[in-house]
Amino acid sequence: MQRLGTGIGWRPEIADAVERMPDVDWVEVVSENLCPDHPPESLKRLRARGVTVVPHGVSLGLGGAERPDEGRLTALAERALALGSPLVTEHIAFVRAGGALTASPRLEAGHLLPVPRTRDALDVLCENIRVAQDALPVPLAVENIAALLSWPGEELTEGQFLYELADRTGVRLLIDVANLHTNHVNQGEDPARALAELPLEALAYVHVAGGFERDGVWHDSHAHPVPEPVLGILSDLASRVTPPGVLLERDENFPEPGELERELAAIGKAVELGRTAAVGRTATVGRTDGVGHPAGIGRTTAGGRPPRATAAPEADEPESAAARKAGEPAAGEPEVIAAESAVAEATRQRLGLAQTALLSALVAGTPAPEGFDRVRLAVQARALASKRADVVAKIAPELPVILGAGYRPAFLAYAQAHPMSGGYRLDAMEFAASLLSAGEPDDREARRALRAWWLERSGPAPRSHRPAVRAARAARRVLLRR
Numbered sequence: 001m002q003r004l005g006t007g008i009g010w011r012p013e014i015a016d017a018v019e020r021m022p023d024v025d026w027v028e029v030v031s032e033n034l035c036p037d038h039p040p041e042s043l044k045r046l047r048a049r050g051v052t053v054v055p056h057g058v059s060l061g062l063g064g065a066e067r068p069d070e071g072r073l074t075a076l077a078e079r080a081l082a083l084g085s086p087l088v089t090e091h092i093a094f095v096r097a098g099g100a101l102t103a104s105p106r107l108e109a110g111h112l113l114p115v116p117r118t119r120d121a122l123d124v125l126c127e128n129i130r131v132a133q134d135a136l137p138v139p140l141a142v143e144n145i146a147a148l149l150s151w152p153g154e155e156l157t158e159g160q161f162l163y164e165l166a167d168r169t170g171v172r173l174l175i176d177v178a179n180l181h182t183n184h185v186n187q188g189e190d191p192a193r194a195l196a197e198l199p200l201e202a203l204a205y206v207h208v209a210g211g212f213e214r215d216g217v218w219h220d221s222h223a224h225p226v227p228e229p230v231l232g233i234l235s236d237l238a239s240r241v242t243p244p245g246v247l248l249e250r251d252e253n254f255p256e257p258g259e260l261e262r263e264l265a266a267i268g269k270a271v272e273l274g275r276t277a278a279v280g281r282t283a284t285v286g287r288t289d290g291v292g293h294p295a296g297i298g299r300t301t302a303g304g305r306p307p308r309a310t311a312a313p314e315a316d317e318p319e320s321a322a323a324r325k326a327g328e329p330a331a332g333e334p335e336v337i338a339a340e341s342a343v344a345e346a347t348r349q350r351l352g353l354a355q356t357a358l359l360s361a362l363v364a365g366t367p368a369p370e371g372f373d374r375v376r377l378a379v380q381a382r383a384l385a386s387k388r389a390d391v392v393a394k395i396a397p398e399l400p401v402i403l404g405a406g407y408r409p410a411f412l413a414y415a416q417a418h419p420m421s422g423g424y425r426l427d428a429m430e431f432a433a434s435l436l437s438a439g440e441p442d443d444r445e446a447r448r449a450l451r452a453w454w455l456e457r458s459g460p461a462p463r464s465h466r467p468a469v470r471a472a473r474a475a476r477r478v479l480l481r482r
Helices: 012-020 041-048 070-083 119-135 158-169 177-187 191-197 228-240 257-284 319-327 337-341 345-363 374-395 398-417 424-437 444-458 467-481
Strands: 005-009 026-030 052-056 088-091 094-099 104-113 140-143 172-176 203-208 212-214 217-219 245-248
Touching (some): 005 052, 012 041, 012 257, 070 119, 094 345, 119 345, 158 191, 172 177, 177 203, 177 217, 191 228, 203 228, 245 257, 374 398, 398 444, 424 444
Parallel strands (some): 026 052, 172 203, 203 245
Antiparallel strands (some): 094 104
16 A cells, blocks of 8 residues: 555645645545546645645445445546546445435435444445445545444444455555544444454555544544544554554644644654554564454454455556455455355345435434434434534525524524435525525515525526626516516
8 A cells, every 4th residue: 555644634724724734745635525627726736746635535325225326436536537646535334315225215414324334234335345446446445434323233343344344345444543432432332442353454544533522422523633532542553553644634613724733743643652562562572463463363354264465456457456456366265256246136225224214313303213322313413404504504605694693593494394315505505495485584685685696596507797687687577576
C-alpha cells in the first residue's frame, strides 16, 4: 500500500489554511462534493505541489441490500481518474432502503447507518464490494462507521466481520479510530479487542476525528477537538502496525489554522508513542499482534481459516484485478469465490426488509422493529432529523435567512411528516413547497421571498433576470389578479 503520511480532510472553508500547512502530505475530499471536470483551484495547486488527493465517497451504500448503483460507481471512478488518486474509499454502511426489492417506498437516510453483523449481511456486502472493485480503476478501501444503535441477533464482532470481509474480497480497510471510540461508549465494544481481531495487513489508512458526549451517548460530530481516548486508540493501533497514512477529519465548527496544526502534531505524537511501544515489545518478547501471536502468524478468521497473504499489485496489472488479487484462490485451493459471488436474491430481500423496517422507524415514525433499543432509536431519529436540517441549510443558505429563527422548528416539523426520498437539494425544494402550500410563513414579505426562491429553482432553467422578461412577468401577475 502506498505510504500517504499525514493528511487532513480538505473542505472549502479551510482550503487556504490547508495550502499553507507545511506538514500535510495528502488530503481527502468528499467525492460527491467534487466536479471532476472543474476541481477547485486549491486542489489543483495542492496536486501541482505533489500532494496526493483521495476521493472519499458517502453515498454508495455498499452495505445496502441492493447492488451498487452504476451511476454512482461511474462518478466515483471519474473522480479518481481526474485527481490521479492511488485509491478511493467508501463506508461499510447502508444509506437508503425500500424500493423494488421490498415493494415499498424508497427512503433515504441522509446518513451512514450500521450494517447488521450477520452472515446474510456479510454475503451481500462482499458481493457489493466485488461489483465496486470491478467498476473502479483503482483499489477500494472501506471504512468502519460510528453507530448510535446496534442490531439485535448479531453473529460476529466488528473485528471478525471486518476480518472476513477483507479475507473474502481483498478489499483494503480504512480504520476510523474515532468510530471505535464511539462504539465503545455507545455499545460497550472494546477497541483493543477490535484492533486485535482486525487484519491490519489490509490497512489503507486511518481516520481521526473529534466528537462530544451528551446524556451518555457519544456523537461523532467531526466538529470538536480530538479527545485523548481517541488518540490512545491511535497509539494502540500504531503499536501493532505502521499506518500507511493518518488523516484528521473536521467537517464543521472550523477552528483557527493554528489549532488544526496542533491537532495534527498531537496525532503525530500519538503515532510515535505507539511505535515506541512496539519497539519496546519487540526488544523483550518479539512483535505480537495484540493476542499473543507473532505479527501475521497464528491468526485466523472467525471461521477458523488462516488469513490469505496480500500481495502488492504489479505495476502493469489492471487495477480492478489488483484490487481483487487477495481474494483469488491459490493453486490447488477449492474454488470458493464463484460460489460466494452469487448471493441469493432471497438473502438480499431479507436484508432489504430488515433495513427498510429500521429506516422507516427512524425517518417515517413507523413502529420500532423487534429487538431494537427504543431509546437509542429515538436518539438516532433526532440525530438524523437534525443533520438533515443542517445539510439543507448549507445547500440552501437562503432558507435560514428568509425564515430566520423559524427555519429549524419549521424544518423539523416538515421532516417528521416527509421522509427524504431523494437528495438534499430536492429536500430543500420540497420543504419550501410544503410551506408555501400551507400559506406559510405568516410574514408576508418572508412568504414572498420564499416563493421567489422556489420559483427561481423549480423550473427546468433559472428564471431570466432580463428587464423585459421581468416586466412581462410583473404584467402577467397584475392581469391574473384582475
